[in-house]
Amino acid sequence: MQTILVDQSDITQAQLSDVPQEPLGPGAARLVLESFALTANNVTYAAAGFVLDYWTFFPSGVEGQGIVPVWGTAVVDESLCADLGAGTRIYGYFPMAEALVITPEQVAPGVFIDRAPHRAGLAAVYNTYTQVKAGQPEEDHLRALLQPLLATSYLLFDWLADNDWFGAEQIIIGSASSKTGLGLCKFLTEPGDRAYRIVGLTGAGNRDFVENLGACDTVLSYDEIEDLDQRPSVYVDMAGHAGVKLALHTHLGDHLRHSAAVGTSHWDKFAPPRDLPGPKPQFFFAPSQIAKRRDDWGPGEIEARITAAWKRIAADAGDWLDIVVHDGLTDVPALWANLAAGRADPRAGHIVRP
Secondary structure: OEEEEEEOOOOOOEEEEEOOOOOOOOOOEEEEEEEEEEOHHHHHHHHOOOOOOHHHOOOOOOOOEEOOEEEEEEEEEEEOOOOOOOOOEEEEEEEOEOEEEEOEEEEEOOEEEEOOHHHOOOOHHHHEEEEOOOOOHHHHHHHHHHHHHHHHHHHHHHHHHHOHHHHOOEEEEEOOOOHHHHHHHHHHOOOOOOOOEEEEEEOHHHHHHHHHHOOOOEEEEHHHHHHOOOOOEEEEEOOOOHHHHHHHHHHHHHHEEEEEEOOOOOHHHOOOOOOOOOOOOEEOOHHHHHHHHHHHHOOOHHHHHHHHHHHHHHOOHHHOOEEEEEEOOOOHHHHHHHHHOOOOOOOEEEEEEO
């Protein structure tokens, strides 16, 4: 089985390898991938692979080499599970590879949890697989590209609202050109009575892209942080760039009411925060907000809101997203290297069909 292995000590390095196919055990099913998305989100999975157990989901069996999780669609090729028959199409969390063996348990109509022992104790949202109908390939592509990222965007928006925006008059989004960042900007525009301004931070090369989205009141490049208004603020950091974080904390000081760490798209510039002015950055873990809202609202409600929310943003995706399809895994190591090095076009949405 062809698999993309990523060097855990230098995540820009990836290689196409053949690994043995896992045999089916009792109750197991083999899923063959039809397509998956590759975004900066997957780079975050690799950058935080040891800290947040992302390397644990799909063990490679090769010392120092890991398999990065991706979101995509697969079809059941063979099954020893009575509730999940061959030919069923499944959306969910997969390895960057041709196939995956799971031990599925049906927990609701069309919804399955992988009960493989090595995934016990990992976040349930990543162990959940959902049956999907055959449709237009573009529907599969948009789901894989946008649903995981915009779900995080919406959960960030919901968490900020749940905390009354931390009393902020401006909400600053780092790496606003990322799909999670632009999704958050768009969700933040929705309240008609909002009392905060939306500020997008991005690299100089992506400034026009972010401005053309029309979802920020102000767009600044990273070297313009000193132009930020010194007013009560929240910083939502998608990039993890230590220098940017230091500059922003130093400039805003006590005006910064909360600093949230979400992603590490600038993983190579990441460093643990030390002696930062203002509040200590706190990591935002989306599954925790899901769990809280399940307790607040009951089962199913937060999932329904997430689905409605990401579809709202995806409805105009053609204005800001170009889907780029790659057939086969041969070119994936080079594509991965560009993503990991931050060289990807923010308009491009990469889909791989193994």
